[in-house]
Amino acid sequence: MALLPGLTFLLGLVIGLLGFRFGNDLRKGRHVDKLRSNYFRGLNYLLNEQPDKAIEVFLQIAEVDRHTVETHLALGSLFRRRGESDRAIRLHQNLIARPNLTAEQRALALLELGEDYMRAGLLDRAELLFTDLLQLDGYVQPALRQLLAISQQEQDWRRAIDHARRLQQVSGENHASLIAHFLAELAGVARQSGDLPAAELWVQEAIASDPQAVRPRLLAGQLAMARGDWPAALRAFDEALDRQIDVVPEVLPNLIECLQQLGQADRLGERLQAITRRYAGISPVLALSTEIEREQGLAAATQFLSEHLRKHPSVRGLATLVELQIRQDAAAAAPFLSLRGLLNELIQTQSVYRCGHCGFAARTRHWQCPSCKRWESIKLVHGVMGD
Numbered sequence: 166m167a168l169l170p171g172l173t174f175l176l177g178l179v180i181g182l183l184g185f186r187f188g189n190d191l192r193k194g195r196h197v198d199k200l201r202s203n204y205f206r207g208l209n210y211l212l213n214e215q216p217d218k219a220i221e222v223f224l225q226i227a228e229v230d231r232h233t234v235e236t237h238l239a240l241g242s243l244f245r246r247r248g249e250s251d252r253a254i255r256l257h258q259n260l261i262a263r264p265n266l267t268a269e270q271r272a273l274a275l276l277e278l279g280e281d282y283m284r285a286g287l288l289d290r291a292e293l294l295f296t297d298l299l300q301l302d303g304y305v306q307p308a309l310r311q312l313l314a315i316s317q318q319e320q321d322w323r324r325a326i327d328h329a330r331r332l333q334q335v336s337g338e339n340h341a342s343l344i345a346h347f348l349a350e351l352a353g354v355a356r357q358s359g360d361l362p363a364a365e366l367w368v369q370e371a372i373a374s375d376p377q378a379v380r381p382r383l384l385a386g387q388l389a390m391a392r393g394d395w396p397a398a399l400r401a402f403d404e405a406l407d408r409q410i411d412v413v414p415e416v417l418p419n420l421i422e423c424l425q426q427l428g429q430a431d432r433l434g435e436r437l438q439a440i441t442r443r444y445a446g447i448s449p450v451l452a453l454s455t456e457i458e459r460e461q462g463l464a465a466a467t468q469f470l471s472e473h474l475r476k477h478p479s480v481r482g483l484a485t486l487v488e489l490q491i492r493q494d495a496a497a498a499a500p501f502l503s504l505r506g507l508l509n510e511l512i513q514t515q516s517v518y519r520c521g522h523c524g525f526a527a528r529t530r531h532w533q534c535p536s537c538k539r540w541e542s543i544k545l546v547h548g549v550m551g552d
């Protein structure tokens with residue numbers, strides 16, 4: 166039977182330790198013989214896929230041999246990775262209670278215990294522990310990284326911003342784009358609670374944090390629409406498109422409303438044509454076909470769309486074309502009705518957004534992947550089934 170990946174890892178660890186221990190201690194006589202015999206007993210359990218018994222033996226060794234603290238740490242991390250958080254917590258707590266640890270061993274055990282707490286969902290305890298670790302030189306960065314992860318999990322965006330800023334200072338890394346997302350989250354919360362002036366301040370801070378970020382520009386546009394400032398809204402949406410053309414599907418309905426409110430609906434066609442030159446998806450083409458229908462009639466729109474689809478096939482485009490066909494000739498519509506049903510069903514089930522990291526599929530944009538928790542890893546899918 167093939168060994169579990171965790172066992173393979175542990176075997177490697179034990180074999181490494183055997184080499185290290187007995188290479189150093191060959192002249193120490195009976196103590197080494199006993200230790201060696203215990204190691205081989207543990208190794209034997211591992212080979213027989215009895216990890217629990219093996220772990221028991223290694224724990225006994227750890228009791229009598231100070232040098233096996235590293236074995237303890239590795240075993241605890243193995244427990245955690247196997248999903249045995251309680252066991253990992255007990256092991257690390259026992260380790261920390263030992264009086265003979267060096268400062269470094271103690272700090273490493275605390276870091277591990279914090280990760281156990283996180284895995285077990287005990288975020289409060291993990292947070293306290295990592296906050297204590299911030300006081301120890303040399304552990305500020307790992308502690309800050311964990312605190313940053315915890316505050317994101319708790320959606321405590323103000324604290325996340327503090328941790329990210331401090332991490333920037335101590336590591337020299339650039340987290341401006343991450344901080345802009347946290348600020349945008351705060352803006353979203355304020356907007357939902359109806360506090361639009363506060364939302365506006367968060368958005369401006371997000372823009373200042375990362376001037377190239379697209380999300381704060383979209384929010385700025387939506388807030389400007391809410392207060393009826395149509396020129397500012399239009400400017401913000403243009404800035405969003407300049408930064409990331411893939412937000413076209415989100416921007417289009419807002420852009421159309423802004424132009425209508427400004428009495429510039431006649432400029433929509435020209436704007437849509439400019440967008441289709443920069444963006445390969447079907448959304449602006451469909452908006453353009455609506456515009457052509459309004460100006461030149463159904464036949465012209467049908468001709469425009471079918472010509473486009475010949476070069477750029479798209480399920481959503483086809484569904485609209487079928488719709489135009491049905492409206493154009495109601496008498497001959499019967500064969501198209503079931504086709505329309507099928508296409509709409511297909512569209513309802515397709516995900517046009519996908520995470521480039523973990524493959525999570527979604528029908529709407531998520532700035533943070535709900536599955537792998539990465540920011541801006543979810544992208545719009547193009548092509549026949551996408552936008």
Ligand SMILES: [Zn+2]
Binds near residue numbers: 521522524525534
């Ligand atoms: Zn993901």
